[in-house]
Structures are given as C-alpha cells and as structure tokens.
Amino acid sequence: NPVLRLSGITKSYNPGAVNEVAVLRGVDFEVAAGEVVALVAPSGAGKSTLLHIAGLLDTPDSGTVEIDGADMTGQSDRKRTRMRRNDVGFIYQFHHLLPEFTAAENVILPQLANGTSKADAAERAHKLLSVVGIAGRAGHRPAALSGGEQQRVAFCRALANGPRLLLADEPTGNLDPTTSDQVFGALMELVRDTGLAAVIATHNLELAARMDRQVRMEAGVLVPL
Ligand code: ADP
Ligand code: ADP
Numbered sequence: 001n002p003v004l005r006l007s008g009i010t011k012s013y014n015p016g017a018v019n020e021v022a023v024l025r026g027v028d029f030e031v032a033a034g035e036v037v038a039l040v041a042p043s044g045a046g047k048s049t050l051l052h053i054a055g056l057l058d059t060p061d062s063g064t065v066e067i068d069g070a071d072m073t074g075q076s077d078r079k080r081t082r083m084r085r086n087d088v089g090f091i092y093q094f095h096h097l098l099p100e101f102t103a104a105e106n107v108i109l110p111q112l113a114n115g116t117s118k119a120d121a122a123e124r125a126h127k128l129l130s131v132v133g134i135a136g137r138a139g140h141r142p143a144a145l146s147g148g149e150q151q152r153v154a155f156c157r158a159l160a161n162g163p164r165l166l167l168a169d170e171p172t173g174n175l176d177p178t179t180s181d182q183v184f185g186a187l188m189e190l191v192r193d194t195g196l197a198a199v200i201a202t203h204n205l206e207l208a209a210r211m212d213r214q215v216r217m218e219a220g221v222l223v224p225l
Contacts, residue, residue, distance in 0.1 A: 001069035002030040003164050003197035004054055009063035010220075011049055023049050024060065025220030031197040033164070036188070038208035039201040040225055041217035047201050048169060050217070054199065055088045055167045056080045068164055085114065089158035089196075091168040091187075095150045097142040103129065103153045104138040110160045121160075128156035131193050132186040148179040155187050159194060166191065166198040172207070180204070 009027040014020045023046035031037050041047040052058040053065060056072055064073045067087055072080055097106045104125045111121035129135045132152040134145075142150050151171065158166060171187060172180035184207050191198050200211060208214050214225035 001066070002032050003068055004029070004031040004199070005064075005066040006030075006050075006054060007064045007066075009050070009053060009060045009065070011046070011053065011058075011060050015061070022220060024053075027063070027220070027222055029054075029215070029222050031165070031199060033197050034195045035213065036191055036198045036200065036211045038211040038214040038225070039199055039217065039222075040203070040205070040208055040214060041201065045217040046220065047217060051167045051169055051199065051201065054165075055090060056084045086161065087164045089161075089163035089166045091154055091158045091166065091171045093170040093173040095142065095154035097150060097153055097157070099142055102139050102141055103134065103145065103149075103156075106142070106153055107156045107160050110157060114161045116161075124160065125156065128159060128190065129153070131190050132156060146179075147175055148183045151175065151183050152186050155190055159190055159196075162194070164196055166196050166200075168198065168200040170201055170203070173203070180207070184210070 006027050006029040009024050011024040012020055012022045027050060039047060049058065053060050064071055066072065067083060072083060101109065107125035107128060108121040111124060112118065126135060126138065129138050132155060134149050134152050137145055137149055172183050175183055202208055215222045216225045
C-alpha cells in the first residue's frame with residue numbers, strides 16, 4: 001500500500017452560494033514510503049486545502065483519503081485524530097515552537113504526550129537534533145536560536161513520534177536563500193533517515209528539483225511538473 005492515497009478528492013468553499021470556490025476538482029495522488037514529492041502551486045491554488053485533507057484536519061466533499069491502506073473517509077473524529085497524532089507530521093513556514101521550553105524539550109514533549117518514557121524521548125530527541133546538525137543547541141530556547149535552527153527543531157518535533165507521512169507547507173519559505181538551501185538539506189537528511197513518505201509544498205523550483213518527484217496543482221487537479 002502507498003502511505004498516502006487520495007482518490008477523486010473534491011472540495012468547494014461556500015458550496016451553492018454565488019461566491020462558491022471549487023478548489024479541488026478531482027485530485028488523485030499517491031505517495032509511497034521513502035518517496036519525497038514536491039507540490040508546486042501558485043498562491044491560492046488550494047495547496048493548504050489539499051494538505052489539510054491529506055493530514056485529516058479537513059474532510060473532502062467527495063473522494064477518499066487512505067493512510068497506510070486504511071480508508072479514513074467517514075471515520076469518527078476520534079479515529080481520525082488518533083491516526084493524525086500517530087502517523088502524520090506537519091511542518092509549517094513558521095516554527096510554532098513553545099517559547100518557554102528548550103529545543104530538546106520541544107522535541108521531547110510530544111513524545112511524552114504520546115506515552116513514550118522520558119529516557120527514550122530524550123534519546124530520540126538527541127538523535128533527531130544530531131541528524132539536523134544542532135545537537136549542540138539542544139539546551140537553548142527558541143529565542144536564542146537562528147531562524148534556520150528554529151526550523152530544524154520544528155522538523156525534529158514533527159518527526160518526534162515517528163509518523164509515516166510528513167506534510168510540509170513551505171518549510172523553508174521564511175528563510176534567506178542560503179539558509180533555506182541548508183535547512184532543506186537537513187530536512188532531506190531526516191526524511192531519508194526515517195524512510196517516511198513526504199509531501200513538501202514549495203515555490204522554489206530548485207528545491208523541488210531535489211525531490212524524487214514533482215507535481216503541480218492546476219485548475220483543481222494535480223499534474224506532473
Ligand atoms: P493555497 O494554500 O494554495 O494558497 P488555499 O487552499 O489556502 O490555497 O485556498 C484555495 C482557495 O480557497 C483560495 O481561493 C482561498 O481564498 C479559498 N479558501 C480557502 N479557505 C477558505 C475558506 N475557509 N472559506 C472560503 N474560501 C476559502
Ligand atoms: P495535539 O493535540 O496532540 O497537538 P492534534 O491532533 O490537535 O494533536 O494535532 C496533530 C497535528 O496537527 C499537530 O502537528 C498540529 O500542529 C496539527 N494541527 C492541529 N490542528 C491544526 C489546524 N487547525 N491547522 C493546522 N494544523 C493543525
């Protein structure tokens with residue numbers, strides 16, 4: 001089974017109203033374990049809507065969302081939330097780290113919430129922070145870190161509970177080009193290290209070219225770039 005399979009996904013905002021926006025018009029999309037797919041879309045094309053549906057934060061009007069072979073369409077909120085917490089990691093353009101906790105604690109806390117022991121959580125946090133090259137900053141709070149370092153911590157937090165699917169929305173979008181390039185490299189290291197399936201939305205065609213496959217959102221469907 002692919003980790004993510006979207007079939008015939010449609011979504012409109014304000015359906016039936018004069019200001020109806022048909023954002024997704026039949027999206028078919030599969031991502032396999034270990035595969036990193038670039039999602040390229042102009043602003044307003046429906047990229048966030050698609051990522052929210054794939055990550056079980058929103059529901060489509062029609063079509064199915066399967067994660068690891070499990071059809072999540074029509075499942076209860078409780079089941080969808082459990083699947084999201086266990087199997088999906090999100091990364092945004094801004095890090096959303098907890099300011100009063102250190103880098104390590106930001107990676108440890110979601111694991112404790114998930115029932116991992118303190119010792120195991122700390123060990124995993126150290127390992128993840130090492131992969132992205134900032135183990136030496138583990139004891140710093142976000143405000144003491146650079147933008148690139150903050151974003152690396154956010155990547156580690158997203159992967160803390162070992163998701164099967166990573167959904168990233170412009171993960172390096174708020175960084176300068178050089179930092180963006182390095183931080184993207186760190187993200188790829190993490191993804192390769194864990195072998196998860198990843199969908200990474202970006203406007204940067206050079207970064208997109210470094211991924212395994214590229215798709216573009218056009219008129220509500222996905223087409224190969
Ligand atoms: P992107 O992430 O590609 O910029 P979005 O998925 O956020 O696009 O939005 C796609 C389109 O749907 C845009 O035209 C946006 O204005 C519209 N839209 C998004 N969310 C809502 C909403 N809650 N209500 C009405 N329209 C929305
Ligand atoms: P928790 O309560 O453990 O944070 P949730 O199920 O609320 O778990 O969220 C799981 C993931 O979904 C988190 O990574 C969170 O950042 C993301 N998330 C939750 N709600 C939203 C939302 N409305 N918009 C974007 N991301 C969200």
